[in-house]
Every structure is written in C-alpha cells, then in structure tokens.
Amino acid sequence: MFAYFLTRLASLALILVVMSVLIFLVTQAMPGDVASMIAGQFASKEVVDAIAVKLGLDQPLIVQYGRWAAGILQGDLGRSLVLEQPIGPILMEALARSLVLAVVALVVVAVVGIALGVLAAVRRGKLTDQMVSGISYLGIAVPDFFWAIVLVLIFGSYLKLLPTGGYTPISEGFLPWAAHLVLPVVTLVLMLLARIARLTRSSMIDVLQTNYVKFARAKGMPESVVILRHALKNALLPTITVLAIDFGLILGGVVVIETIFSYPGMGRLLLFAIQRHDLPLIQATILIVSAAYCLANLTADLLYAFVNPKIRHGMRAS
Amino acid sequence: MMMRRLVARAVLSAILLSGTAMSVQAAGTLKVSVDSNLNTLDPAKMKGGQEYVAAYLIFNGLTIIGHDMTVKPDLAERWEHSDDLKTWTFHLRKGVKFHNGRDLEAEDVVATIARIQDKATGSTARVNFEIVESMKALDTATVQFQLKSPYAGFAELFGERQARIVPRDAVDTLATKPVGTGPFEFVSFAPGDRVVLKRNANYFEPGLPKLDEVVVRILPESAAQVAALTTGELDLVWNLPLEAIEKVKADTKLKIDSVPTSTWDGVIMNNTVKPFDDPRVRKAVAMALDKQTITQIALFGNGTPTHSPIPPSHPFFNKDLKIAKGDPAGAKKLLAEAGYPNGFEVTLHTPAGRATRERLGLAVRELLKPAGITVNVQRVPFDVFLKDIEGKAGFYIDGFFSRPTIDTSVYPWYHSRGSWNTALWSYSNPKMDTLLDGARQAKSEDEAKSLYTQVQALAVEDSPGVIPYVINHINGLNAKVKGFQSHPMMFLDLRNVSVD
C-alpha cells in the first residue's frame, strides 16, 4: 500500500510538471498581447514596447518559463499584470471561497444522495424508487446553468427569499454568509445528486443480496439496524470513491456557477483573467485548479485502493 | 432523530429568512454595486466607469465637473490664465491632507501630471496633457502650466477621470493601496468581490462626507443587482441596466434617479461615399428619423433627444432649434431632388453585443422605410466592427462616451481636422472650423455659448451624421438613501449622501 502511494505521488509530481509546461506554452500563444492591452487602444508602438520590456515579455520563452517555474517552487505565483499585485493572496482567497462552495456541496450531495440511494434500494421497484430515479434524471437532464437561472427566478425574483448573487464574508455574520451559499450549492448538488443516488442504490442492492445481510436478517435483527449498521457500511465504499472524483468535478464546474451567481471564486477570477489577457493570472489559476483536481483524483484512487484488496497487495491500477 | 429533524428545519428556515434579515446593517453604511470588476485603483491607469466610481470617492482633481457640467474648484480654490490663454496658474486650497496625513503640496500636482505624461504609465489621459509645454511649483500652494498653444478649456482637463491628484511619495502602491485626499479613505479591495472605504475624518469640505462607510460590491449579473436592491442587501445600483428599470419603478421602497449624459449613439454616414456625399441625402435621412421614437425603441425611453453631443441639460444647448419629429414626406422630396425619386437600398452595419446600438439600427430600418430607403441591417462582431467597419464603411451605427468638456465633446467630431471626424464621416465646412477654433479661445462663458449655439445649428443643417439622443445615466436606489444626485459624467458623488 505504501509503495503504491509513493508511486502515485511521484507520477502526480511528474504530471504537474508536464501540465505546467503545457499551460505555459498554450497561454503564451494568446493573441492580443498583454502590453498593448495595458497601454490601451490609442497607444503608440513605443509605449507598448516600453511596457513589454518592463514586464519581461521580450525575453525568450524558455527564460520566461524558467523564471515562472522557479517562482512557483518558492511559493511565488507571480504578479497579476492588470491588478498589479501578487497573485498568491488573491488566488488563495478566491480558492478558499470556491472550496467553501465545493465542500458544502459535497457534504450535501453525500448526505442527500446516499439517503435517496438507500431509500430507492430498500423500496426497490416501488413508487419511491421510481420517484428517486425520476428526480435524478431531472438533475442531469438540464445543464447546471439552466438550473441556476430557474433557481434565481424562483427564489430570488418571485419568492424574494434568498440573495441571488455575490458573497458576504463570514465576519459579517453566519446567516448572511450562509444565505449567499444556498443557491450556488443547490445548483451544484442538483448536478451531482443523480450519480451518487444511482450508485448507492445499485451497490446497496448488491449488498442486500449477500449472505452476510441475509444472515443478519435471519438472526432476527430489526430491518433498520440491518440496513443502517450492516448493509450501508459495505455499500458506501464505492460511493465514497466517486465522491472524491466529484469533488474535482465541482472545482471545474464552479466556473459557470460562479459567473451566474456573481460569486468571487476561482472560476470568475479565471474568466476575468482571460478577458483582460492577464497571462500570469491565467497560468496560475489554471495550474492551481488543476493541481487541486489532481489531488482530489489521487485521494479517490487511494480510497479505491484502500478498499480494493487487489491493489492493496501491491498490484498496479492499470 | 426527531430532535435532529427539528434542528435541521430551524437552520433551513433561518437561512431562508436571512435574505430579508440582511437589511440590518451599521448606520451610515452605503452598499453600492458596480457591474464589472475593477482592474486597478490607480487613477492614472483607469479605463472603465466602475473604476472612476472608486476614483471620485478616494481622490480629488484640481477642478471638478459639476452636476451642471460646468467646471468648479476642487483642490484648486481658484485659477487664472494669461490673456493669450497659454499660461495657467492654479492656487491650491490650504490645509488639505492626504489620507496618510501629509499635506497636499504643489509638487504633488506636478508629479501627478508628469506621471500621466510618462508613456510607460500608459494612461489614456496622456494625450490631454500633450498640450503642456512645461510646469512648475511656484511655491507649495501654487502651480503654473505653460501651454504649447492657447486653450480655453484647460481648467476642465483637471476634472478628467484620470487626472486625480496623487501623493508623489506613494505612487507605486496606488493600484492596491490608493492614498488620496477624497471624502473616503481606502480600507480594502477584494478583486471580483468588493472595495471597502471609510469616512475621511479630515476631509476639507466641512461636515462632509456624511456616511461612515461605503462598500462597493462587484455584481455583474443584472438580475442579482436588482434582487439585492429589492431585499435591501444593496442601497444603490450604480448605472442600473435598462431592462431592470421597470422592476425598480414597480417597487415602492425603491426609486430611480437619472440624468442626461453626453454619452451618445449615432447614425454614421460617410460623407465621401455615395449616396451620402450629397448633403441632401444626409438631410433626408435626418429628417425621416423621429428622435423621440428612436429614443423609445433604443433606450426604452431612457435618453434625451438632442442635436449634437451637447446634452439638453447643458447651458450651451441650443433650445431654439427643433428636435427632428420625423418627416418622411419631406425626406422623400429631398431624395427626389438629389436624384433618388424611388429611394435606394443600403446596408447598415451594427456592432453585435452593444444592445442600444443594435436597437438603434433596427429603429433606423423601420423609420427610413416610409421615406423610401430600404435598409438591410447587418450585425458584425465587435472586433470586426472596430477593424473593418468603423471609419471604413459608408453607413453604420457607432457610439461614444461622454467627454469632460464641451470642446472635447464636439471638436473631434465636427472640426475638419478633428480626430474622430476624419475617422468617421470626413465632414468639412470652413464655417464650422472657424466656430470651433473661436470657441477654444473664447474669453467668456457668453461668447462660448453663442459660438456653440451656432455649432449646433450648423451640425443640424449639414447633418454629417445623425445623433438622435444622449443616453441617461440611471441609478436605482433605496428610498432611505437621502441626498443622492446622479452625475452627468456617471461619477458616483456620495459627499452629501446619508442613509436613514
């Protein structure tokens, strides 16, 4: 297990290096160069060149990459060209806000999704089961941004119950902070609920058919104890693995969600950086989100390996 | 189990209710939204309206453009110029302090303008100050400028958005920690989220500002802005989107405050391209367009019909001139005289994604039909528009933001050597040139007014293009916000504002 962990960690490091090169090269090819963006519409060529020199944009690519990568290894993500301040603090603040969204959404998905899945499995074939799968279908049938608009319309415009955009720091009180999270979280949850509910349902059905559960029932244990204590524990393992993957998906999915809800996280920061051609900010944002995604995937793999004895005993995953 | 369910329900309803509970906030705090992120808080480098909002709260200029669009003293309490309009001397107000506690000195003014003139700064206001030959601080409270050519509007240039006076020893940190002399002091800036400002206790205007704190929230979605205004989470929506106006009007707790700006959209006719090289054709187009209807269609009524970029709210506006009411029969007659008895067919280009200009294009198509002109509207992506249409095509819709002075609002478009004239419609009339040059050197308000009145009459007579309206700047606000007045330059002036 430990050897497997080390191998995975090493390959992760390698992947991150390749990713950083890829990100750097692709973003360098961006049109509408940064210097002329900063200089403005009516700037002469000499002004643009002066700014380019000041920013080091006239250096060869390899030098620029070297400087960038060396900085990152020392924890320096560079300076935003447009915002004229170090990227690190801005990015970390935005990442923290996005993580709040992602973690809350993940917890809700886990609790609600597993509950629905168990319910559907226990009432297999009955109306409850069909309703659960119907609701699940609804969640995935419509893209997240459409759900977001519908939620804004219902809870913001018609019912006036919830704020439909923005963010309030928790320092201004728990309730205002939480209220701003509700709609984005619900949107993310709707997107992911179906998968978790269906997965829990199918693994629960499998477990309920094992001798282990049959034995427990035969011993005369109450059905609720059988399901919650014995069956669920075993059925949850694959679900937990998928939840870890979903966490990565949420991190990617926040780009769209944050736009609609004017939520100042990573996603909006990235789109802002792209619109303003802020190269260092684009590079840093994509790198950090991708690294977080990789970590989530690694966690998922390790969890899977942990529950899967074949891998635990030293075999490779693929 | 039961207990847990109860707790869950309590938390949920608390969360649901908090949307309304949030209106409880510290007294004297104003929460205002802008629709786009601020790139920088360094005034010299600012380019967008949302940034100017911060600029006018934190900084001052030597002069300020007042609500009536005329120039007023700000950091300079008075100024004078030589008879040839080439030497300008500004006397600074005494006892003004920067937020860092240091006194404002004439050297700060010199450093500010020198920084704008420096190409490496990349300020869009640099061209304005190209006219400055030299400048120097005569003493700590007096600064003198020597101009390359006479310019009557020089004092107005200091009311320009980028020309905010900054402390010469703190220019490197302006983008993130701005220090100014303005009514509010910088507290924090979270990009994409908010700018927080607090009252400047040492502000030079006695008793002002009234607010303790201003929070500028960045909320790009118009639906979210209006929802937040309705629930009381926001007190003011700066530059309210047109589509949200009805909603705000319908709510008795909210109100609309608007003012005509000199931001305009226009129907551009290239005076060197057939058939628009014939002044009768241009006049016919202008006659056929009912400006009131156009304002209704393009701006949902939230604009003011005008003759030229000079807005009807300005003292120089020519009130004797009639706004075109739409006369298709007269237009037809003129077209026949010009050799088009059966009208003609023409393509009109509009920039995609600029909603007011797109709607203006469609309105032109409908209104020119009865005059016998068939218009094919073609929408082009904005980057293509800038590259291939603007200044090149014969017939298109364009638009421009308000400028700080009447001279900078009119001269570039109507003088035969004006930068936008040569780029747009290539209009040339020596009489117009004489009027505009004369106005630049006018010795008095009255003289300038008389000259600009004639400029507007000539602009309508020659119709190099049609400027149907100036757009209103609209703010949505909670009724408990007192003392707010929308500014024609779209500045957010909060000095006299208080919240009940």
Add this chain to the structure above:
Amino acid sequence: MTDATSIRPAPRRLRMSALPGSLIVGIVLLAPLVVAAVAGSWLAPYPYDEMNILSRLQPPGPDFWFGTDEFGRDVFSRTLVGTGSSLLMGVAATALSLLAGVPLGLVAGYKGGRVGEAIMRAMDVLMSFPPILLGILVLAVTPPAQWKAIAAIGIVYVPQVVRLTRAITLELMQEEFITAAHLRGESATYILFKEILPNIWPPLAVEASLRVVFAILLGASLSFIGMGAQPPSSDWGLMISEARPFVEQAPWIALCPGFALAIAVIGINLLGDGLRALLDPRNMGAH
C-alpha cells in the same frame, strides 16, 4: 480510473426489460430534434435572426408561439434553428474524440511497450485537467468560434476513448481468435482493422452515446460563458446566456431552449441505456 472499474469482467446479466422501453422512448424524443436539426430553417415560421423591434418581448401567443426576445426575434424559430448548432457541437466533438482516440487506443493496446506507455502517460496529463478548464485553456488562446469549441471538447474526451479502446483491445488480445490470427501469420494491420476493430464498436457506441450527452452539455456551457457559438447564432447555450438579463420580464426566452436541451439530454440518455442493453454483453454498471 472509472473506466478501469467498468472493464472488470462482471456477471453477465442481460437486462432485457430495459431494451424496448428506453430505446423506443429515446428515439421518440430524439426524432423531432433530428428533424429540427436537419430542416429547422425550413420549418421555422420566421428566419431565426429576423428582428421585429416593434413586437419585442412579446409573451407566447398565436403570432409567436413561444414569444419573442428583446430584439423581437421569434423564440420558437430560434430554438428550432438552434437545434442543429447545439446537437452538432456534441456529435461533432464526440466524432472527433473517436477519430483521434480509437487509433491511439488501438496502437497503445496492440503495441504496448514504450509507444503504448507514452500514449497513456500523455492521456494521463490530459485527464489531469478538469474538463471545462481544459476546454477553456484551449479556447482562451484565440478569439472564440464554434468550431474551436468543438475541437476543444473533442480533445477533452480523447483520453476516455483511448483508455476504453486500449482496455478492450488488451482483453481481445487474450481471446482465441486473435491468437489464431497471429498463428496464421496475419499482418498487424489486418488483425487491428479486421479482427479487433469490429469487436470494439459495440462498447464504443455505448460509450459514445454517453459522451454525446456530456459533450452537448459542455458545449452549451462553453457557449454560455461566451467561448462557444457566437452571436447572432441561436445555439441553445448562447440563447440561455443572452436571455439572463430578461429572465424575469420574459422567462420564455430562456425556458424554451432550456426545455429543448432537457429533451435532447434525456432522449440521448435513454437511447444510450437502450443501446447498452442491446449491444454490450457486459454489464457496464452504474457509473
């Protein structure tokens, strides 16, 4: 990793009950959309970009069945014509990922060794990006256009196709008929294209039907954030995005393309379920 789990030999359980129902309902839902995609411009009561400023923001009624937008364009006609753009994005991107992914997967599975390893590691890197971010990374490079969005989505899904193709190829290599072909002295090209490829199609078709859904949704998302189809296109994602400021005054502008998108996604999902039951002997499990 997910694919690795799905390839595990699972008990052979053919779910006959799923076969007729989902397939038929899927086809019934999709048929009108396909017709709209092909003949939308002819069927639409108005040209999709015809603006009628005097009747803007009209609610649904006899003249405009699903109302009009802020320029007075007919929402029904726009949705109808937008079908082509929206479905094309998913289908073309999926086709692209198959076109690039199947050969790579075949080579990686058949050749193995250093070449195979190199291909798989390259795929690992691509899969390490969150899908929409990979799309954005590709698209941020140049001014947006729909074909670029299609290419970007295609690239996003190449690794999945490669992994699946390789896994099936590896499994097939153990089968007797391949060993027999080797013994007969057939060329690698022959074995790859005549023996292996035909056996790969069924699971790939199932995979593709799932991919199309993701690709359509990803395409709509990219259009929504302004990186896919460009105005005045009536791509559904773009329509919904442009309808945002008017959602309260005129919800029909957003709802109409939204429902169309829902029908497409549900239809293709059902079709995929049906196909899976019909074509794939393995039980792919719920994932």
